[in-house]
Structure formats: structure tokens, C-alpha cells
Amino acid sequence: MTITGWGFDESRKVTNIMQKGNTQVLQHEEGCVIRHTFCSGGDNQSTVCPGDSGGPYQAQDVYNKKIRYVV
Numbered sequence: 001m002t003i004t005g006w007g008f009d010e011s012r013k014v015t016n017i018m019q020k021g022n023t024q025v026l027q028h029e030e031g032c033v034i035r036h037t038f039c040s041g042g043d044n045q046s047t048v049c050p051g052d053s054g055g056p057y058q059a060q061d062v063y064n065k066k067i068r069y070v071v
Contacts, residue, residue: 001025001040005055 004020023040026032032039040057059068 002058003040003055004058007055 001023002020003023004018006015006018009015009019026039026041060066061068
């Protein structure tokens with residue numbers, strides 16, 4: 001799953017270049033414990049930051065190659 005945004009970068013500075021990172025969907029047993037909540041994360045340290053709110057999560061469907069967006 002890909003996240004994108006113009007929020008702060010790793011040095012806590014606002015960027016004019018869209019940033020992107022890859023995350024994984026977390027299951028309830030992996031730390032997503034609020035019902036009806038979509039959680040993502042992973043070991044690669046990619047995450048959303050202040051300024052990214054409202055940005056889409058993007059995922060490509062494995063079977064028919066369509067891209068899905070979730071805001």
C-alpha cells in the first residue's frame with residue numbers, strides 16, 4: 001500500500017515535493033485494535049506526518065491491476 005503527501009519530511013521540514021512511502025495493512029493482532037479503523041505500518045519506517053491528513057492510501061489490485069484509493 002502506498003501513502004503520499006506534502007507533509008513534514010524526516011527532518012521535520014515541510015517539503016514542496018510530494019513524498020511517498022510503502023506500508024502494509026495491519027491486522028487486529030498486529031496492533032490495530034480500534035473497530036472499523038484502517039491501520040497501516042511496517043518495518044520500513046514509512047508513515048504519515050503532520051500535513052499529510054486527507055491524502056490517499058493507494059493499492060493496486062492483484063488480480064485485475066486496478067488502482068484503488070482510500071481517503
